[in-house]
Amino acid sequence: MLLKFIIFIHIISATIWTGGHLILALSFLPKALSKNDFSIIEQFESKFERIGVPALLILVITGIYMAIIYTTDFFEFDFSNHQNKHIYIKLILLLCTILLALHARFFLIPKKKIKQLAYHIGLVTLIAVLFVFVGFSLRSGGLL
Incomplete structure (x- = not known):
């Protein structure tokens, strides 16, 4: 039961994160x-x-909690394992999100560089959608 609750909270959080970025990219950014x-x-x-x-x-x-539950030999970096492959992809997407956020926060936002920030917003939104796609692929048996 705990795992189902964790998955539900994960999905709600993904909805907030991805939906917020879609609204930003498709509504607020064009106006700005x-x-x-x-x-x-x-x-x-x-x-x-x-x-x-x-x-x-x-x-x-x-x-991270679900990765611990679902993977075996996580640190072997075995891309042939269905769960591991998807988790590694999600970790790469997370790293990209963090790097883009740090770059925006320290270099673009203080200088109010809206055009460069627009590219970041587009990329973070695309990454958010890819997070959802990879999660769906993991849970549905594999599209990747």
């Missing part, structure tokens, strides 16, 4: 770019971060 108004992005981020960052942290914690 057309008006060349960085404050539109800042306003969205100030509201979304209150639920988005905790959702991401929950995703990481529940993801």
Whole structure:
């Protein structure tokens, strides 16, 4: 029963994280770019971060928990194992997300570089959708 609850919380958190980035990329970003108004992005981020960052942290914690439960010989880096392959892909996506977030936070946001930040937003949104796809592939028996 605990594992089912963990999976449910993981899915809810993924919905928040991915949905928030889709809304940002498809609604707020085009408006900010057309008006060349960085404050539109800042306003969205100030509201979304209150639920988005905790959702991401929950995703990481529940993801690690499920990785421990579902994998055998995790540190052998065996890409032929269905579960391991998907978990490794998710870890790579997480690393990409963290690197993009750090770059944006320290180099783009302080300088209010909206056009460069737009590429980051697009990439983080794509990565969020890929997270969902990889999770679906893992649970459905494999699309990868």
